[in-house]
Amino acid sequence: MDSKAINLARAKIYQFLSTLYRDEIPLWLIEKMGEKAFLGQIKKLQEVCTIQDFCSGLGRIRGTLESASAADVFNELRYEYADLFLNAGCNPAFPYESCYVTREPLVMQEPVAKMREVLNKAGLHKREDFLDLDDHIAAELELMRHFAEQAAYKEVKQDQEFDFLRGHLLNWVVEFSAVLTSAAQTEFYRGLAEITMSFLFNERMFAFAMLSQQATDESYSYILEHMSKAVATLELGDDYVTLADGTVAPEKLKSVKSHCFICLGLCGQEMKVKDNIITGCKGLPGDPKGGGRLCIKGANAHHNTYSAYRLKTPLIKENGRFRKASWEEALDRTVENLKRIKPTELGFHRGNDFNNWCHEAVMSAYGTPNKVTHRQMCDNPARMANEKNFSEKRPWIDYENSEFIMLFGINELATSAGQRKVATLKKAVKRGCKLVVIDPRRSETAKLASEWIAIKPGTDGAMAMGMCYVLVKENLYNKEFVESWTYGFDAFKKRLMGEEDGVARTPEWAAEICGISAGTITRLAHEFAIAAPAVGVNSWTGVSQAPNTLHATQALIAMNGLMGTFDAPGGPSLVRKKKLASAWSDDQAKPPNNAPKFKLDKGHLWSGWIPAYFEKDVDEGKLKAMLCYFGNPVMSCGSEPSIKRAIEKLEFSCSIDCYMSNTTELCDVVLPDCTYLEQSRVVADWMYESFISLSQRAIKPMYDSKSVVSIFQEIAKRLGYGEYFTWKSEDEFLENQLRNQDITLEELRKVGYHITDEHEYFKYKEWGSMNPPAGYGSSGNTKTGKYNFMNPLAEENGVDGLPDYKDPWEDWPDLEPDSDHPMILGFFRVLEHEHTSTFWNVSLMKACGSNPVWVNYVDAKELGIADGDTVRISSPWASVEAIAKVTWGIRQGVLAAAGGFGHKYGLEGDPKYPQYKGFNTNVLLRPNTTCKWTATPPLKYIKTRIEKI
């Protein structure tokens, strides 16, 4: 073979390999590969080939092609392709150079920029319609084809070609081939890995020979000749598929001012973007929420976007396995099923509120009343208490001016780490403000506190009632505020004094229940009263995720009511957010709400679809389908095995998500969502000041993913409601929403936020109500316009609406700990993770990659458990294995582990990274169980036992 023939042969082989990696292998190509012309050449080559892996690879591919019909091979390889390259499986073979620089599942790293430089130098760029990344193996192989053709036809010098081979492909082909071989289930892809690695190493030798002007090795020439002849029979054509002619100037470095959406804290965030690649995230200076800070999650938010585990295309499940689908097919399939199933038998589960006005409206037009958010799993008891008793779910305290702060079950330093209020909390403690943290676990915030009160789980209501008793009995409360601005005090006083049932809620009564001495409870009440009004009590999920804590939240917030500290400097703040206008313009038709007034499940107070009852609802024939957006109900809504069974029993399920998860794996259709950095929204927000917060798209949607608005517009169109969802771009709905504000979208883009109202105290005096005035919103509404000791919703429903303590097991007797299961287990949030949504982010997993179970030192000693031991934790309903962390930082009789762990996909599920592994405490929950008042599952009240394995 002469030089031209050799280079053309090389080009053919590069084209062949590029084609096999570029996409799932089309049926026509498998048919061609199964023909004699191709197989004959391959066979001939195998007979004389002396290169071990090349020969073995050919054998494996030939074996696959000869083992079944082309159609069967095609189907098997489609499923395998989805598993390996579209992240439908738990052990993907990432086809990107970026992932092998550090061997971490992270794309869009330095090799992409370098690849773009090489392409530019070669007068090429990645094709717009090749939706995958620049450093995809198919693109790098196609570039080698280009170089080889240039050498053949134009006798171009090959230095640049061999530099690229050595500087790129050879740097990662070993690792990639090893990963592909270990991950592949079919002989075909194992063979492809062998051929690829072997061919490229022979190319290395060829490069040496060429550069030193030596002749090509004869045996290699033979391989080139016969392999290229085989490839020629496939008629792959002349077109390039990943690359196109022409240079594209790189985009300049720019700064995108936005807000973080990793958690719902929404701190101001500034992204550096270079050539459509986010190179870093930092806090947005001046932003009211973050004050220029970001937590570790926000600083690594772009690694969620660049996680190599991202879903890239729609997927459809067939015969229990996923295959790639077009958007048309996947959306058609979804909507056909939505139309077939009664809307009242479909549950819409959404895990976040990104542009929720759109998907809420689409699902209302469709007609399902069964819409849930994460609310029930989060802090519904607190919301139902606070949103009815005054006007806001979480009255964040004005820490800056506080003298005494009591936090029940809030770990501010972990859950709100980047927020400005945490910085002010730290400053307040430093200047001498007393911080008391009530939590069975010594959390980061408890460590900061002046006093850590290690209360028994689920008994906060008793302690709070004991404190309220002291404030009322000793006349320490603010009579003027109570008289003018509260409702239901007399009834509350009767409850405290035991006038209803003969049980006074004294500190001694409380001490028996909560395990905190009466002296401590009395002292804290006195301190609280003395420091008022610069005091505040607040609670969160540490309280809410035990059963029957609606009344407990009322009890502890009642301390604020008794001392009149709402909106006082240093007290809990009243929230007002300047409402945005509708996303629909004045002349745009609004969609109908076709959802009947129908409640799928009913509790004492909360009714609607209660996802913790998912299995029960499916078994009773009440639910037949689910559409899930950015949610992981399997891991978060209740008993994991029970929710999993429920989804498996559905007639149809579809998930819209960025990653494969314990939930998406069960669905019939999976639609790839964008991360928040690839789409935009605007919201009214508050952090002492009221402000408009922009989340601004930093980069174009990656792969074949779409924004949530685009996806729901397509669903609406297919449901017959397309005329109501007509925005042509994000700008259109953003401008509509901003039309009542004194800032334009263009202006907002430059700053990222816009303060509408400065921080003010005692706003309710000006408003004449605890509710914000017209034009402003908050999450709740008090019917009386006052602070209610008596919950008006409960009063209307004829059920107990006064603050109190109720046993967690009152409605579910078998939740009560007993001699078999004497310990209470719950999960806690860690700084590094946001529930279940950050476990595909390698930076966050490196910071926190497992969740040992915290065991009290004394308990561990008695049970013979040492730090680091493998233990079994059992509830009456399931058991799990974990690693013990023996510590004094948790109350005796209590177990706790970080939440969100236990994934079957992402870094935890990937056998390449066995160092990341944890368990989901929710596996141990009682199936079909929630608080009957608020529908919150008892996530932090699971009776268990622990033993060393």
Place this chain on the structure above:
Amino acid sequence: MAEILALDDVLDATVLIGKILSKKGHKVHCFTEEDKAIAHAKENAVDLAILDIKLEKMSGVEVLGILKKLRPTMKAIMLTGYPTVETAREAISLGADEYCVKPIDRDELEDKVEKVLKARGLKSAMNV
């Protein structure tokens, strides 16, 4: 300057590695026998091991396993004249940072050694 252990059953190969890397200021300890290389690692700090996969008594991958137990933070480059996916898998799973194919190319070896030493702790463990 790094402490480098080079092990190849062909003396000339270790001498060549020694020559190339000594010029770069590294201290290179060359061995042709597995036992002696392991004994050296037991007694001395090793920043980087360059191991041939095909040895006489043991395989280079086995030696890598032993050395990694002795020196878990040690970096490793595997050398082979016959690259196969299977040996690559084993080497990567045992913590090899790079995989070099013979004949040794001076530039490539220098680049890889520099990259591996510079990136101390950069590459994640990967089980394949």
